[in-house]
Amino acid sequence: MDRIMECVPNFSEGRDLQKIDKIVAPFRARQGVKLLDYSNDEDHNRLVVTVVGEPEPLRDAVLEAIGVAVRLIDLNTHQGQHPRMGAVDVVPFIPIRNVSMEEAVALSKEVGEEVAERYNLPVFLYEKSASAPHRENLAAIRKGEFEGMAEKIRQPEWHPDFGPAERHPTAGTVAIGARMPLVAYNINLSTPSLEIAHDIAKKIRFIGGGLRYCKAMGVELKDRGITQVSINMTDFTRTALYRAFELVRIEARRYGVSIVGSEIIGLVPMEALIDTASYYLGLENFSMEQVLEARIIE
Amino acid sequence: MDRIMECVPNFSEGRDLQKIDKIVAPFRARQGVKLLDYSNDEDHNRLVVTVVGEPEPLRDAVLEAIGVAVRLIDLNTHQGQHPRMGAVDVVPFIPIRNVSMEEAVALSKEVGEEVAERYNLPVFLYEKSASAPHRENLAAIRKGEFEGMAEKIRQPEWHPDFGPAERHPTAGTVAIGARMPLVAYNINLSTPSLEIAHDIAKKIRFIGGGLRYCKAMGVELKDRGITQVSINMTDFTRTALYRAFELVRIEARRYGVSIVGSEIIGLVPMEALIDTASYYLGLENFSMEQVLEARIIE
Structure with a gap:
C-alpha cells in the first residue's frame, strides 16, 4: 500500500454475532484494504472496527459497511452503556502514511455526501471536517442521543451537513470526519x-x-x-x-x-x-x- | 507479506551501471519480493542490494541475480578498495518477521547448494550457517581474496561446503549464510x-x-x-x-x-x-x- 488511510467506524451492535459478521464482511478480502481489528462489547452494545487502506478502496468498503449497518440495526430497540445516536455512530478517517489531513477531510466529506444520498441518512461532519466550531466535538453533536435527535436535528444550529434535517427512523444520524490518530x-x-x-x-x-x-x-x-x-x-x-x-x-x-x-x-x-x-x-x-x-x- | 526474510547480497561491481541494472533486475516487479535499496560504491567497486521477501520467492530472485553476476563479472580484472573474493562476494539471509534463525540457516544452505550446482561456484557457509567455528567470520574466509583463493581453497580446512574445491576462473568463491540484522x-x-x-x-x-x-x-x-x-x-x-x-x-x-x-x-x-x-x-x-x-x- 502506497498511501494509507485508517478508518475506525463505530457501529451500534455489540451482541448479535451474525449481524457483526455481515457488517465487517465488506472489509475482508478486498484489494487495497486491510481489516486490522474489530471488537464488540456486549455491555456497550457496540462494535469498533479498525481498518486501513488506500483511500479509494477504503471509501468503497466503508460505504458498503454503512449500508449493511443501516439495513440491519434498529436504534429503536438498541440499549447499551455507550452513548449513541445512530446505527453507524461515528466514522473517523485518519491519515497514516503518504496522505495529508486535507485528504482525510476531503474523503470524509465525500463519504458523508454519498451516505446521505444512498441511505437518506443525516450526516454531521465533525472534528477537522466540522463546518462550525460547535460541531468539532463528537460529544456535543451526540448529546441527546438517538432519542433526543428527533427534536434536536430540527434546530438550525444542528441542521445536518448532508442529508435530510430529519432523523432516520431506524438508523438515526451519523458523525463523519477526519482526525489525527489517538x-x-x-x-x-x-x-x-x-x-x-x-x-x-x-x-x-x-x-x-x-x-x-x-x-x-x-x-x-x-x-x-x-x-x-x-x-x-x-x-x-x-x-x-x-x-x-x-x-x-x-x-x-x-x-x-x-x-x-x-x-x-x-x-x-x-x-x-x-x-x-x-x-x-x-x-x-x-x-x-x-x-x-x-x-x-x- | 506474511513471513519476511531479508537478504543483503554484495556484488563486486560498483561502476558499470548497465551491469548493475542487470544484476538488480531479478529483484524488481517480482511477486512476494521487495527491493528496498541498492547502492554502488565506485571506490569500493561494489554493489550492496537490500531486498526483503517471502522465503521462496526471495530465494528464486537471489539465485537468478547470482547467475547474472557470475555471467557479467570477471574478478581477474576487478579492482577496488573493498576486499572481495568473488563476483558475488557475500550473501547473508536475515530473519525479519515470522521466520526463525533456523529457517534463515536452512534457506542459506539451500541457496548454497543450488548455487554450487547451477553455476559451478565454490560456496562457503558462514556466520550462523558455518560448518565449523573457524568459518563463522567472513573476514577469515575471505582472507587472501580472489587472488589468494586459488591456493587457499585446496587446503583441507578451506574446502568449500558446496561445489568444487577449485576457484571459479572468473567468479571466484562466495560466502552464504544467515545472521541477525546488523x-x-x-x-x-x-x-x-x-x-x-x-x-x-x-x-x-x-x-x-x-x-x-x-x-x-x-x-x-x-x-x-x-x-x-x-x-x-x-x-x-x-x-x-x-x-x-x-x-x-x-x-x-x-x-x-x-x-x-x-x-x-x-x-x-x-x-x-x-x-x-x-x-x-x-x-x-x-x-x-x-x-x-x-x-x-x-
Whole structure:
C-alpha cells in the first residue's frame, strides 16, 4: 500500500454475532484494504472496527459497511452503556502514511455526501471536517442521543451537513470526519491517592494549562493499590508521548511520587514510539525512511 | 507479506551501471519480493542490494541475480578498495518477521547448494550457517581474496561446503549464510580526544569485556571537532540499543565527557527503536502487535 488511510467506524451492535459478521464482511478480502481489528462489547452494545487502506478502496468498503449497518440495526430497540445516536455512530478517517489531513477531510466529506444520498441518512461532519466550531466535538453533536435527535436535528444550529434535517427512523444520524490518530497512554504512579493522580492529570492536560494535544484524568488501579494518569494523546506528532511522560514525572515530584511504569492501550503508530526512542537516544539526522518496515509498507 | 526474510547480497561491481541494472533486475516487479535499496560504491567497486521477501520467492530472485553476476563479472580484472573474493562476494539471509534463525540457516544452505550446482561456484557457509567455528567470520574466509583463493581453497580446512574445491576462473568463491540484522549505531562524544573515544569503545565491546553483541571503535569527526564511538550491534534482540547508549554514558563519566547525540546509519528494524522507547517509558505489557504498521505488514 502506497498511501494509507485508517478508518475506525463505530457501529451500534455489540451482541448479535451474525449481524457483526455481515457488517465487517465488506472489509475482508478486498484489494487495497486491510481489516486490522474489530471488537464488540456486549455491555456497550457496540462494535469498533479498525481498518486501513488506500483511500479509494477504503471509501468503497466503508460505504458498503454503512449500508449493511443501516439495513440491519434498529436504534429503536438498541440499549447499551455507550452513548449513541445512530446505527453507524461515528466514522473517523485518519491519515497514516503518504496522505495529508486535507485528504482525510476531503474523503470524509465525500463519504458523508454519498451516505446521505444512498441511505437518506443525516450526516454531521465533525472534528477537522466540522463546518462550525460547535460541531468539532463528537460529544456535543451526540448529546441527546438517538432519542433526543428527533427534536434536536430540527434546530438550525444542528441542521445536518448532508442529508435530510430529519432523523432516520431506524438508523438515526451519523458523525463523519477526519482526525489525527489517538494514542491511549496511561502512566502509573507510586501512590494509591486518586487525588494526587487527578491533580497531576489536571496539570498536564490542555484544559488545565498543560500540553496542547493531551486529555487526561486520574484513575484508580485498585488491585495494584496504585493510581494512574490516564491520557488520550490527540496528536502525537505535535505533543510527543515522551513529553507527557516527562511532564508527569516532573509534576509527581511535588508529591514525592514517582512513575512506576506506563502502558499503551490498543494500537499505536510506530512513529509515536520511534520518535520517543529518537528523543532519549538524541538521534541526529534520523528519518522514518530508515525504518525497515516503513520501506516494506511503501 | 506474511513471513519476511531479508537478504543483503554484495556484488563486486560498483561502476558499470548497465551491469548493475542487470544484476538488480531479478529483484524488481517480482511477486512476494521487495527491493528496498541498492547502492554502488565506485571506490569500493561494489554493489550492496537490500531486498526483503517471502522465503521462496526471495530465494528464486537471489539465485537468478547470482547467475547474472557470475555471467557479467570477471574478478581477474576487478579492482577496488573493498576486499572481495568473488563476483558475488557475500550473501547473508536475515530473519525479519515470522521466520526463525533456523529457517534463515536452512534457506542459506539451500541457496548454497543450488548455487554450487547451477553455476559451478565454490560456496562457503558462514556466520550462523558455518560448518565449523573457524568459518563463522567472513573476514577469515575471505582472507587472501580472489587472488589468494586459488591456493587457499585446496587446503583441507578451506574446502568449500558446496561445489568444487577449485576457484571459479572468473567468479571466484562466495560466502552464504544467515545472521541477525546488523544495526550501525554511532554515539557522539563531547571530546575531540580519539584516545578517550577508543578507550570507551574498548570497554563496551564484547572483546573488551563489554556487551555480548557489540563491536565498537573510536572515530574522529574532524569537521565537528568531536569523536564518536562507532558501533555495530550484531544482535539488537539480545543486546539492546539503549544498553549500549547508557553504558557509553556511564563510561564517559570517568573522563568528564558526555554524549552529545547518536545516529543510526542505514536501515534499522522498527523493533530496535520501539524496544528502546519501551525501556525509557517503562512500558508494561507492551506487544509489537500493538504497532499499527506491524499489523499492516502481516
